[in-house]
Every structure is written in structure tokens, then in C-alpha cells.
Amino acid sequence: MSGSFSPSERTRIRRKPGRGSYDEAKVFGILDAGVVCHVGYALDGQAYVTPTAYWRHGRRLFWHGSAASRMLQAQARGMAVCVTVSHVDGFVLARTGLRMSLQYRSVMAFGRTELIDDPAAKRSAMNAFIDRLFPGRSRELRPMREPELAAISLIAMTIEDASAKGREEGPQDIEEDLSFPCWAGAIPIRTTVGRIVPDPRLAANLALPTNLALYAEGARLDDVLTMLQRDYENPGRSE
Amino acid sequence: MSGSFSPSERTRIRRKPGRGSYDEAKVFGILDAGVVCHVGYALDGQAYVTPTAYWRHGRRLFWHGSAASRMLQAQARGMAVCVTVSHVDGFVLARTGLRMSLQYRSVMAFGRTELIDDPAAKRSAMNAFIDRLFPGRSRELRPMREPELAAISLIAMTIEDASAKGREEGPQDIEEDLSFPCWAGAIPIRTTVGRIVPDPRLAANLALPTNLALYAEGARLDDVLTMLQRDYENPGRSE
Numbered sequence: 340m341s342g343s344f345s346p347s348e349r350t351r352i353r354r355k356p357g358r359g360s361y362d363e364a365k366v367f368g369i370l371d372a373g374v375v376c377h378v379g380y381a382l383d384g385q386a387y388v389t390p391t392a393y394w395r396h397g398r399r400l401f402w403h404g405s406a407a408s409r410m411l412q413a414q415a416r417g418m419a420v421c422v423t424v425s426h427v428d429g430f431v432l433a434r435t436g437l438r439m440s441l442q443y444r445s446v447m448a449f450g451r452t453e454l455i456d457d458p459a460a461k462r463s464a465m466n467a468f469i470d471r472l473f474p475g476r477s478r479e480l481r482p483m484r485e486p487e488l489a490a491i492s493l494i495a496m497t498i499e500d501a502s503a504k505g506r507e508e509g510p511q512d513i514e515e516d517l518s519f520p521c522w523a524g525a526i527p528i529r530t531t532v533g534r535i536v537p538d539p540r541l542a543a544n545l546a547l548p549t550n551l552a553l554y555a556e557g558a559r560l561d562d563v564l565t566m567l568q569r570d571y572e573n574p575g576r577s578e
Numbered sequence: 579m580s581g582s583f584s585p586s587e588r589t590r591i592r593r594k595p596g597r598g599s600y601d602e603a604k605v606f607g608i609l610d611a612g613v614v615c616h617v618g619y620a621l622d623g624q625a626y627v628t629p630t631a632y633w634r635h636g637r638r639l640f641w642h643g644s645a646a647s648r649m650l651q652a653q654a655r656g657m658a659v660c661v662t663v664s665h666v667d668g669f670v671l672a673r674t675g676l677r678m679s680l681q682y683r684s685v686m687a688f689g690r691t692e693l694i695d696d697p698a699a700k701r702s703a704m705n706a707f708i709d710r711l712f713p714g715r716s717r718e719l720r721p722m723r724e725p726e727l728a729a730i731s732l733i734a735m736t737i738e739d740a741s742a743k744g745r746e747e748g749p750q751d752i753e754e755d756l757s758f759p760c761w762a763g764a765i766p767i768r769t770t771v772g773r774i775v776p777d778p779r780l781a782a783n784l785a786l787p788t789n790l791a792l793y794a795e796g797a798r799l800d801d802v803l804t805m806l807q808r809d810y811e812n813p814g815r816s817e
Contacts, residue, residue: 349624375666375680379627381620385588388618388627390664390684425629427614429772430793435720436708437730441614445629469675481674481758491676510777519720522784523777526793533668533766538749545761554669554765 349421349449350502358504365503369446370395370424371568372561374472378402379421380452382413393422394468395568400448401455401464403493411492414452420496422448426561430526433510434519440506442525448501455493458485464493471571472564474550530560588660588688589741597743604742608685609634609663610807611800613711617641618660619691621652632661633707634807639687640694640703642732650731653691659735661687665800669765672749673758679745681764687740694732697724703732710810711803713789769799 344350344361352359360366370376376393379386389410393402400422404411414420429442455461465488466477509525534556535547553563583589583600591598599605609615615632618625628649632641639661643650653659668681694700704727705716748764771793774786792802 377616377627377662379618379625381623381625384620385658386618386620386625386660388616388660388662419624421625421627423627436704436722437726441631465675479760481755483675487676516720517779521718522787523780525775527772529772530769533768536764538762540756541762548761
């Protein structure tokens, strides 16, 4: 089942509408390929943009941090935020400066924050975050203690409206520029997994868990995160 | 010469102050390693976060886009914004869930926007953007025309205050957790350059320009951008 977000005054794509979409599957696809979002919020007319790790469950986004954080204290009271996720996929080198561009995918998602304060709901959401990234890892860890959970604030935001934008294509020079003697093309950019570094204090008998298998050296992070999110939403398929 | 930004109410790092810095060299180092920032601004109490390409010259940041863009129309009138740049360097897998973390570098920079409307200043700044990424390329391109320049808005922001944050280290488990039988370590994340794709309509006699030499397949994008910014600020050294 795939729905669509309704265009709103906040999300209506006015320029190059062909590059924009309100399609839920497209919005979720871009969200699920990332791990850090940029949360924007306004306090007394001043905007703040905080990068933070997030996860998605249905139409809800979650993030967390120290209960002492100014951002989370403000958001715990409930406020309108804009959560933006972007992926840079390449540079586009056209034959003239104003057609220079980037290949990218991005989502702007709007909603109101709420605090998840119930200890059981908090624990369950934190375990979901761990397992969304590393399937089943929450059960391998030393369990979270109540005072540890109490020291963090967990924020949820139901996406009220959202839009996705993107550009995949290379240079789009106008016809008359094609003969201009200047190199043109694209430089792809990829975010990938490096070689895993065990903790120097790791006991010698602890092998790399199989739930890290997708984090193979050289794998594209967006692919890894996308596959993991599918497994997280359809646990019957993998675990 | 390296200065420092003064901590302000907007940037004061209250939590984990050891992870934060107002040092200009550190702030610039994180800014210079990136190409896409997240610009936050507030309209009627609603925050918006727009990802966009940026460049730095001294304490000024620049970005641009269609003159028809809502964001740029609002910013052209002058408004307080927060520009955030972040780099994800890895996942930290600790032995308990609430010490799970990311390795990252980020900057939040605050200031007021201004429109650069003078055609000569606009052309010069756009050429600087091109040359900051691809040294000398602005002189190889079909020159920008006045109506093309008129169709974009160029925004500048002088950084009034800024803070940098980061985490490099792996798991920081408490002593008593070190013997817990769970794998711990870090998964590095790298953003790298892929294999360059020439425009399919490129004339056969146009070789790859030498000013793309740093964009070698597999090179780390943050390293490439950092080296290019050094050359851009000290043109005597390279061109």
C-alpha cells in the first residue's frame, strides 16, 4: 500500500515541479536511505538546525538525545519542526556556470514534535532504533537501565506533509552550448562503509556478529540502510 | 591567523563541552570539507530546512538558486538563519544501547542573509564557487550571460557566531560493561568520489581537464574539498 502526502503551503514545489514528488514511497525511500537528519525549529524567530540520528516507523520519525539538550527540552513541549534528509550523489559539470548542479535526493518533512515519556514505550522505541540498524542487536546488549533511559529524551514526529526532490541526470546544456569546447560530465559521489574496527578492549572470543553482515567494506550506505529498513518493517522475511 | 567565535546564547555548548569548539580553524575545517549545507530559517514561527550547495570566503558563506525560490525571496530581504554542515564518519557500537553513537563532525553557523545583487559582484562570486570546486574552470566555460545571472539570487551570510562539534572515538563503555559478552566497535563511513562520467554528447577531442585531477576515483570527498579550499584561498600555491 502506498499513499501520498497532500501538497501544502509548506511543501508545494513551485520550481521545476518535475523534480518534486509527494509520493509516500518516494519520501520513505529517501528517508530510509539515511541515518542523520537535520531538524529545524524556531525559537523566538531564530531558526536552529541540529543534525541528529533518526529512524522511521510508518509515518512517524524518531530521534533522541540527552534530556538536558536545549533542542530536546524545547521539542518535548511540542513544536512545529521541519526534518530534512539529503543525499549528495554527484557533481554535474555543464558547459556554462549557471547550469552547474548537483545530483541529489532530499526530503523535507513537517510535523509537530511530541515527547515519548512512558518508560516501556521509550525502551521499545530505542530497541527499534538499534534493531533497525543492526537486526536483533538490542537482545545482545547489556540491557538499558531505568536511570539511563530517564537521562534521555525521545521525540517523535508524525509526518503531516512532506515532499521529495531529486536530480539524477548529468549536464542539461542548451543545444547551442553543446559545441562549446569545454569538458562536461558528472562526478559521482558515494557514501560507503569502511573497514570495521573492533573495540581494542574486545574479548578475543567475540566474533563479528552476523547482524553486521550488510556493513561490508565498500557497500553503499544508502543501500545497506534501505535493505535494513525493509527487514525492520517485514521482520518475517529475515529474522 | 586563526581567531575564534565568541560563544553566544545561540551557540553555547552546554552538554559535553569537550566535544565542542568555537575555534575558527576548526569551524572552517568542517565547513571546507563539505559542499551541501542545511539552511534553516523561520517564517511565521514555522522552521524550514533547505539543503543547498554553499561555499566559503573568509567569514562569509554563499549560496544561490532560482530567483523564483521562496527560500531565496525570503532571504533576499535579510533574515536570521542557521547554516548547519555535518559529516557522518561512522557508527559506534557500544555494549549497551544508550551508548550507541555516531562518529561525526558538524558546525552550526548563525548570521543574517543579504542579497548580492550587483551584477559584477554576482558574476565574480559565482566564478569563485566554480573555481573553488574546479580550479580555473570558470575561464573554460561558455561565459554566463546577464539574463542568466539575473535569473538567480545570490545570498551571502557573514558568520556572526558558530560552533563546531565532533566525535572521533569508538565505544566508551563504562568499566563494568567491558566484560559483557557483546561485540563492540566502530563501522567507519566514508564519502568518496566515484568514476567520472563524461557527458554522452561530449566532443571526442575533449580530454578530462587537469583541474579535475583531485577527483580521483576512491578519493575522500572531504579531503578533496579541503585541499581545493586551501588552493582557492592561496591561489599562488597551485595555479
